[in-house]
Amino acid sequence: MTHASLLRQITDYANRADPYPLYEKLLRTPVLHDEEGGPYLISSYWDILSLLHDPRISSDAANLAAAGADETGGAEATGLPPSFIRLDPPEHDRLRRIANRPFGPPHSPRRIDSMRGELAEIVTDLIDDFRDAGQIDLVDRFAYPFPVTVICRLLGVPRADEPRFRAWVDPIVAGLDPDTGRNDEESRHAAQEARLQLGMYLAGLVEQRSKNPGQDMLSQLATGHGTDGPMTTMEAISTSVLLLIAGHETTVNLITNGMLTLLRHPEHLGRLREEPGLAVNIVEELLRYEPPVQLVPQRTCIADIELRGITIPKGSRIWLVLAAGNRDPERFRDADRFDPYREDIQHLGFGSGIHSCFGAPLARLEAQIALTELARRLDGPRLVEDPPPYRQNAVLRGPRHLAVAFDGVRP
Template sequence: MTQASILRQITDYANRANPYPLYEELRKTPVLHEEEGGPYLISSYWDILSLLHDPRISSDATNLAAAGTDETGSAEETGLPPSFIRLDPPEHDRLRRIANRPFGPPHTPHRVDSMRDELAEIVSGLLDDLGDAGQIDVVDQFAYPFPVTVICRLLGVPREDEPRFRSWVDPIVAGLDPDTGNDTAERRRAAQEARLQLGMYLAQLAEQRSKEPREDMLSQLVTGHGEDGSMTMMEVLSTAVLLLIAGHETTVNLITNGMLTLLRHPAVLDRLRNDAGLAVNIVEELLRYEPPVQLVPQRTCIADIEVRGVTIPKGSRIWLVLAAGNRDPERFQDPDRFDPDREDIEHLGFGSGIHSCFGAPLARLEAQLALSALARRLDNPRLLEDPPPYRHNAVLRGPRHLNLGIDGLRP
């Protein structure tokens, strides 16, 4: 293995099942710049954490375009403005505060926790639907439909439209993959077209909600007004696209990575089966050990920045390799060991700083309920394939299928 090949190997699907040896190699050069015009890869925990809070690091899509990155979502190409995760302050802060009003503190402090019983009912129904099956695919039959159902209810999108919007979500997510191979232009074009189509679909729903508001987030985004004013309709649509996609894609990976990890650690699975309260620590350790978002490739320096004696010039692209930082031995003792009893699990699984994961409270609760229910109700679950087939995406890493044999369902 050579340093010059690490970036290519990280994005190579052949290494998707176990990228962690690559991350270990990457940490030997915490600030790695492989080729002229290429990104700077940052892999140590403390450096990543610092840069996530550094105002000299921009998330603005226009800065990325100026740095030479192929973009998948500029307003000119899709008709929609960038979502707030692709903006810098002050616009980022204004839009995020407006989006947060119907979702969490201080204006709606109990929104997520009040959904606990409803989430548990969805989980129970999905498991009941498995019937007497002796084999299941955790992804298709549980880990995907659960968060999709939740975000549809929360946002106000008809659940029966899932096959329709999934045909748009898949290419948008594929467009986030920083694959250094071929088909970049085609993936970009498909992502742009899909984002436009999804925006048009959501525009119809938003128009309905403007006339007949309901108790859902889309209605509140359309009609809401507070100290930060209101969103324009185009801002509502870009925010709704973001929430619909982010509201389920990463949670699918978190639940699936979690079940795979538990099956590889049967003693922990047994403990969870007998103590549902352990799910809180398990989910936090999973976010460190197998984070659903492995790296953040969409950042640009808007000033010269020095990291560990290396000057990263203004205009350079930076990749923050969260999964490498989460297993940094400078930060975590015995980092390659899955240990839900860790007393200190301050992971990077949800990022940090102003762009920390908007939906983290909901994702945590969904994963806790999902994994504790799977542990309790699946009788003698066992992997039929290890490693399982993975999704292509290097950013949103998780199994595409997780096929298990089971002896049935417990009540």
């Protein structure tokens, strides 16, 4: 098997249901150059962790475009500035500090934990709604509406507008797929149009909140008066798009991958039902074992980097294959086994370094509550189809549908 064919297989939809044998092969060559002009694939846990903290690795969209990556489907094509995950310091740091003030410690230390009751109420209502169904698509009926509702309420999106977001989210996420063998102009145009419509909608909300601020996060982004000042209107829109897309889609996959894994390991599902506190360990092990973000393709070297005796030249593109690193046998004992009782679960599921997942505290809490209540309330849950149909995306990997049958719903 050539290096180029291994990369194509990783992005090939035919292998989406189980990419892990390919990652195992990739780990045999931890620094793999796909082909001339192609990216370097990094799969070792320790190498990925090091590069995530290395200032010679750039996330800036301009550097990525200079390295030859196709950026025409990004936010920039709609006139929006890049979100802070597509920037390097110091601009990245300024925008992330502003975004963090209303989201978490030290300025809003109780923001996420104070939502616990509301999250539980949303989950309860969703599960009540399929009490008499006998079989549901967990994605459509639960894993999608839960986090999109949470993100919308966190930002301050009116509840009547929440259903509109799926029509925007789906094409944008589809446009993130780095399938090297596809040149889908229609998909690219759909992603651009969805970003434009979502941006216009959010522009209206930002204007409203600037004049009449509330307690929601969007108001605080638009009117914040910390040491960095408020965001501009365009920065607030771009950050809101980031939170809606990245913060929502990854959580959908975390919950769906989580329930799929637990149904494949019913002994752990049963233990969660009896020991709700096990949810913390289960979610951390899921982030290692079946991470919703499989790889990070948008990185560029801004200087030569020596890694395992190989020189990665300045200007090269790098793909960090997080899911391979999470199953690196040099880092994790019995790495291919799902073990919530694992003593050391320091995974790469949320990345690391300055670009570590901004919404990790919220995603953790959502998944813990969701999986605990599904385990507690569903009587005799079982998979209808295994493997289920997966989404096209190789980066944000998760089932598109997950049919689950059950005998009833407990109170």
